[in-house]
Amino acid sequence: MPVAHAARKLPARRRVRSRRLWRPSRVPRRTAHDMLERLRSPDIWPDKVRSVNVIETHLSWVFLTSRFAWKMKKPVRHTGSDLRALTARERDCRRELALNRRLAPNVYLAVLPLTLDRAGALAVNGSGRVIDWLVQMRRLPASRMLDRALAAHTVSREDLRAVSITLAAFYGARPRLAIDAAQYRRNLGDLIDANERDLCDPALQQDAAAVAALCDSQRDAMAQLRPCLERRVRDARIVEGHGDLRPEHVCLVKPIQIIDCLTLSKVLRTVDCADEIAYLAMECERLGARQAGRILLREWRQASGDRPEAALVHFYQSLRAAVRARLAALHLREKAYRGSPRWTERTCRYLQLARLHLKRCRRLLDARTGPLVSTQPDAEERALD
Template sequence: MADRPNHTTEQLGSGLVDLATKVAFLRQPSSYPEGAAAVDVKETHMSWVFLTERYAYKLKKPVRHDFLDFSTVALRHNSCEEELRLNRQLAPNVYLAVVPLTATPRGSLQLGGPGIPVDWLVKMRRLPESRTLDNAIRAGSLLPHDVRDLVDLLDGFYRSAPRIAISGEDYRRKMRDGIENNRVELARYCPSSMGSLIQRVSDAQARYIATHMETLERRAAEENIVEGHGDLRPEHVFLGPPPQIIDCLEFNRDFRILDVADDLALLAMECEQLGAPEVGRAFFRMPALLDTPPALITFYKSYRAALRAKLAIWHLKDGHVADPSVWENRALRYLTLAEYEQDGAMP
């Protein structure tokens, strides 16, 4: 792997090439050393992804938020290296390298060439979109052995995942803080018409924690808190052979510190939304999860649905959304699901 750029190089590189210039260069098929007939481009809040016929290249945006900092070349380089390391656990054949985007003394850009590193990209093998779990569910092409292979992959991942020592009190506080953060952010950006729903969901989740303290403390005491995936959604799951799971949440380790059942609850909740609840239930038949209380699973699904609602409504933070109702409706759908799930968690 390439050496980390020093501070002087980083300042020089950042000043030489702005983000728009980098994106314009990476849009061109001629920019890729292995050759490309065309480049498909996708933009998210935190990155640009450039898709050639064989590979995907991710460029992180120079952004800074409370929960991440990509504001310098060095920080983005570190995050790329961490993304490569973490994702090789569940997708070893996908995550290939961290590649420098360099500038020559005359200012021309090269991908992986000599010169001053002005940024870094994660290079991945491109996988067929038709083989994602969500697309397979929609198409009715998911087979029993596909689910068994995914269960085996995740079972091995969680068996080897680092156990995190945390007191029951600290774990309950972490969950309470998460519920409150969801409530505050949803109330800030959602229409006022959703205010009572937001409050009902938050209050019900807080009541669950208050009335099930022993359950949460036992999860911590029995070493169920691990460094997991953190963003386990069907669109991140590619069916085999062999199955691959991408996009482990690399930019904030604290978001990966969670109950195994919480990590899997997001996947189960999203499968339910796609009309395949039996797929989500299959993941909870792993030996390590057989003793997980059903009410705890539904609580975690409710919590994850509220979190997904928050992430949806955060699209309105920038103020440049063409149709805010798209994200408002998505947030409402997840909040409605969160209330439904939480009703099942309470006696």
């Protein structure tokens, strides 16, 4: 009887061992907090360090060692992307690497696995089982990020010229997108609709009537700019760009490195190159450096030979300011930020800029005669100023 019992059980034990060899249960189960604490250990990281700092965002954790930043995606689902599966996170890491190497090839280095061996030891690019993926980035000097440099008044005209030349070359090298004028206008209209829908939500505590009036006026301006928008599409000025071109993403090193492009949506990266440079200029203005924004626009026009109408530039700046107002205000829905003066004040400032640039746009539209085409570059420069 015991022999027969052993004969029946022996194959089963072998099957169990085979199935469970790499199960997480073979090592101690750990919470996300425990895992993050283990990733603070200097021993895990390839570059020998004494300490590891961790930055948490909505969608990722970034581990800062002496020379590198290592980004690990959170296993979450959010608008337009589901990163709960390991394969999805790997795919997203590889997409981030490819997109960002267009403007920051010296920063975005590799996608490497985070591994766990049978003894429970974590390693970067180790020989154990892959449990997650990391984007390896070279760290940049914080003092040379454009937002910090503007605050410290250490930005030169040569710095801004270098940024403009970099962007002009980038946009000039982008392949022509298969998008028609109607679709491009719909994309812009969708942004206006999203801004109105969210900013009129009572939970965000905004003046709904004022927001609706702003959005209606933007729609009217866009309708008047229709010939101009169609011409931008026809002239192949719509590209797959950066998607989130703000001063904190621009590093004033040689060569210029521009990081953190928008990876979640190709639609949101599909922009007029004039829209992106106008957005960057508007963000400089928000930081109290309007003159830097003017120089960026002027140097980009010179480097690219592209001279978008001033009314269009102001329209783009108004629209982007409203988008940023919406994103800032959405923080107020979260329990941690509810009533936060930081996000309330930032929302108000962006809305002020949206109205200011729309006013400039409308003034130019009201003053124009005939088609919206300038034959006087100097007049366009003054209109932008």
